Amino acid sequence: GAGQLFKFNTNSDIATGDGIALAFKVGAEIMDMEFFQFHPTALHLPGVTPFLISEAVRGEGGILRNVAGHRFMPDYSPQGDLAPRDIVARSILYEMQKTGSDRVFIDVTRLPPYIITTRFPHIYRFCLDHGLDITKELVPVAPAAHYMMGGVRTNSWGETSITGLFATGETACAGVHGANRLASNSMLEVVVFSKRIMEKTRKGTKAGVPDVTGGAEVHQVLSQRQIPKSIPAPSFAALQKLHWDKVGVIRDRESLTRAAGILAAWQKSLPPPTDRPSYELHHLVLTGRLVTEAALLREESRGAHFRSDFPQSSPQWQRHIIFTAK
Template sequence: MPERYMLNFDTRNLPQEEDEYIILGSGIAGLYTSLAASQAGGSVTVLTKQTMMDTGTDKAQGGIAAALGDTDSPALHREDTLVAGAGLCDAEAVNALVSEGPDRVRELIKLGAIFDCDNEGLCLTREGAHSRRRILHASGDATGAEIQRVLTKRVLEDDRVKVLENHYVVDLLVRENVCYGVLAYDRLARTLKVFRGKVVVLATGGVGRLFEHNTNPEIATGDGVAIAFRAGAEVMDMEFIQFHPTVLNLPGAPRFLITEAVRGEGAYLRNSRGQRFMPRYHDLAELAPRDVVVRAILKEMAETGSNKVYLDLTHLDPEVIKARFPNITRTCAEYNLDITVVPIPVAPAAHYMMGGVKTNLVGETSIKGLYACGEVACPGVHGANRLASNSLLEGLVFGGRIVEETRRFLKDYRLRYPEFACDWLLEPVKMDFASLRKELEVLMGQKVGPVRSGAGLKEALEFFDRWSFLSRHQVEGVEEMEVKNMLQVGELVAEAALARRESRGGHYRVDYPDTHRRWQKHIIFRR
């Protein structure tokens, strides 16, 4: 069927490479899985869409959550995660995350990650919906960059791991529900290549670039979900998109995440009239779950006729703020904003996808040989709303579980690799994909954003129906392939959001504002 592949190809006419593990993505999930596989004796090829550093991990500010404090425990971390997840977390997956997480973080430290410390040991901070201070951070507010640095360094030193940058994965090669590898496009040579592997791991990140206002790097266009869905894998919880409450909203400045740790250190949210408002919405005030804070901000913006609220640190010690948040301080200063003197103008923006490619507790998808971890995956850890700073931890824990599972059978696993070809001749199409992408981003923000309605979601699905004919056409460049993937994933998000006739976690419907017990279940799609 024409929707199966994006390009015309025949593997018999293409260069082919083979490795035990083919890992797609170079953030924390992809690189940690690569190192774990190598240490277990496996050989690995990592394919990255751009460079190794173009990842969501590198941009992560707040930190990584783990029960390492004297007054903390995995049981407390588990309870906080389940509460934030609004009834849709998989309890076994959460148990794995919180119980194995501390050892994975200690392993990261052994690899060379340098987290902030004081005389008593690790500096732990608190973020929204956490009952304890359990967030490790590095260089104040550059945690992701430190993790990216150490994992990149270790991978590049590892002879068993080969990294190929600027290799865009076009499609998975699947037959009779077995994944045999991937079709990739070498962006520099402008040629197609085949990478065959016994294990293919999706670690491609999120979908934030579907939305006009987002905190994600430009690579986050949902490619992993799209290629998995086209290949027949199950996807789950696609309606649950987390919008970060506090993203810099200054004319002329890019959307820049202001980490939740700022509120964890005592910052207040004020509306355009200067009034602190969060205590009126939740007992935890500024540290309420993210979905609660987002809707409170949107309500205050509507009532005051403003497109922003303000994050106020001016009552805090200026020197402490500068030391704790040097990256935020420096970035705001570039736009003539001294955060120790003037509140930061902020507004919500798309940040994280709770749903994704459905996996079991060892990262296996519904397709044999295809695994997933990190933001692209949905093992059920986050439920309807991710607990702050659990995302980096998820990449470590489930990346490690994938390797533990696959090493049990891989040495004795023999594959006879079949050849693949596109069975239908996809006709080329000429059109303005850049304009289509912009139209899609605006539509997603307006109709499939943090506040949704049945009427708006139906409008979104009508938009996707109008462009469905593109699945029968071949496109030439990566930018055009990205748009096709974004259309596919955007439709999945909108369709799931229309189907869920309630409000829960990151999904809010003005026409179904309450949470219902009968909707305490998952929406799973399969092509």
């Protein structure tokens, strides 16, 4: 995956978009990059890596409250605290903006403590190790980047548009997750398609380009961009901040255009990579360009992709955006 694009993310340090960037460079088709899922409730404690407070906590009766103590989810959705991930993530951001806070809270204090310690022992233990007893105290949370629906376009046998190149897992995009993966379904990619790739390669690959097509599509190359006047120096921290601020849960043309210009400038100005951190930065900049340009192009909101300037879905956009190097 590529969760490290974003300042707040639940992914491991290795999720730096390497697979996508490498596949793009050799000419593979890259699809659905604008669809990046943000988990609504990652633990938000200073100096602590965002740690997932799973939906099950709300399923069990946990309630989201803003810093003033108000239970806000019923204001946004009839499904209340159990609304889909994208709706809860946006609602939390709105509440954070309204209250000028960098967090909201999950309240499980009204649940019997044994429910918390037996149903969520890992979450309970992790919080306790960081000085928070969630049976008695509110859990500070905020959204964080979690799962990339887009990636290297594959068919249902893991074949990409390049003969002999296979992709599986979060780096791949067979389209099965649509615009908004359902929780726990990434195992489909990892288990089913990986097994199918093994079967396919055992039989030997056929000559010719694999057929990965399906559904309506728009084909794009990464366009030249006008370089903005003032751009921050490229760094891992600057890249993560840029994506969080401009390409995050809520996007619009202005924020995306700014990010697209900066990323294009960084791509031009970065010195050739020499070691792991510099390769990862290169790959993140390229992957970020693919996410940002696709998000700019898709002038509608669908699934995890929310444009505040185009808040509705449009039938015209029932199509995949596909990038290739040429």
